[in-house]
Amino acid sequence: METLGHNIFLFVGALLFSCGIITVLTKKNAIMMLIGVELMLNAANINLVFFSRFDPGLQGQMMALFIMVVAAAEAAVGLAIFLKVFQHFKTADPDMAGTMKN
Amino acid sequence: MIPSEVFLYIFAFITVGFAIYITFSKNVLYSAFALLGTLLGVSALYVLAGADFIALTQIIIYVGGVLVLIMFGIMLTGKVTGSRELISGLKNPVLGGITGIIIFCVLVLAILKSNFVALDWISRSAETGSGIKESTFFTIGKNLMTTHLLPFEVAAILLLVALIGAAYIASGKVKGE
Numbered sequence: 001m002e003t004l005g006h007n008i009f010l011f012v013g014a015l016l017f018s019c020g021i022i023t024v025l026t027k028k029n030a031i032m033m034l035i036g037v038e039l040m041l042n043a044a045n046i047n048l049v050f051f052s053r054f055d056p057g058l059q060g061q062m063m064a065l066f067i068m069v070v071a072a073a074e075a076a077v078g079l080a081i082f083l084k085v086f087q088h089f090k091t092a093d094p095d096m097a098g099t100m101k102n
Numbered sequence: 103m104i105p106s107e108v109f110l111y112i113f114a115f116i117t118v119g120f121a122i123y124i125t126f127s128k129n130v131l132y133s134a135f136a137l138l139g140t141l142l143g144v145s146a147l148y149v150l151a152g153a154d155f156i157a158l159t160q161i162i163i164y165v166g167g168v169l170v171l172i173m174f175g176i177m178l179t180g181k182v183t184g185s186r187e188l189i190s191g192l193k194n195p196v197l198g199g200i201t202g203i204i205i206f207c208v209l210v211l212a213i214l215k216s217n218f219v220a221l222d223w224i225s226r227s228a229e230t231g232s233g234i235k236e237s238t239f240f241t242i243g244k245n246l247m248t249t250h251l252l253p254f255e256v257a258a259i260l261l262l263v264a265l266i267g268a269a270y271i272a273s274g275k276v277k278g279e
Binding site for chain 2: 007008009010011012014015016017018019020021022023025026027028029031032034035036038039042045046049050051052053054055056057058061062064065066068069070071072073074075076077079080081082083084086092093095
């Protein structure tokens with residue numbers, strides 16, 4: 001089938017996921033980690049949308065839509081928490097913000 | 103006429119290039135701008151996969167919302183930490199890099215080994231020639247109002263909760279301070 005020859009979607013998804021996971025694991029800045037999480041979510045969305053092209057019911061695209069909504073909520077709450085942590089600990093490195101109380 | 107495959111490879115190259123730049127860049131602000139390129143490239147890939155509504159939503163939500171939020175975060179934390187340029191250091195780069203490369207190899211192996219055409223619904227779609235032929239707006243709108251009504255409402259409540267929670271956490275005084 002000719003449309004499955006477009007496997008490049010899957011490879012792009014795999015590479016985006018790997019880039020995201022490397023970014024999350026190796027960066028010290030919390031905002032870089034958030035960017036990595038966004039990359040991984042986009043990789044998952046690429047796979048969902050690619051396979052949804054064979055499905056007239058568009059289940060995969062619906063799932064991608066809800067993933068986007070959750071990602072937006074996650075980014076908003078995550079950044080709010082990060083800002084509070086930055087103000088308290090005066091550092092952007094999550095490793096330095098180790099204590100829960102005082 | 104240029105075949106769509108050329109565009110597919112161009113946009114895939116743009117997406118992957120910016121993603122790799124994010125991985126190796128140390129400057130947080132440049133990474134956020136590279137994320138803009140990646141998100142736009144992914145949105146172009148959605149168009150080429152026949153998902154026009156998702157592509158528009160990607161631009162509106164990610165580029166218009168999440169990326170602006172991340173920019174705000176970078177500007178505000180730059181003020182807090184007091185440094186002019188936000189440089190992100192590395193922690194355990196070797197272990198993290200090896201983990202990422204292993205995951206990439208496993209994913210590529212899985213993609214190369216698997217035979218997606220053997221899947222039930224994909225072969226059925228290949229036989230009948232069904233699949234995305236026209237705009238997806240009508241189908242998505244119908245789905246959202248009928249079969250996916252409950253997730254739609256739950257997503258609405260989730261967004262409301264996230265908005266209130268983010269505003270409360272970021273602005274309000276925490277008790278005991």
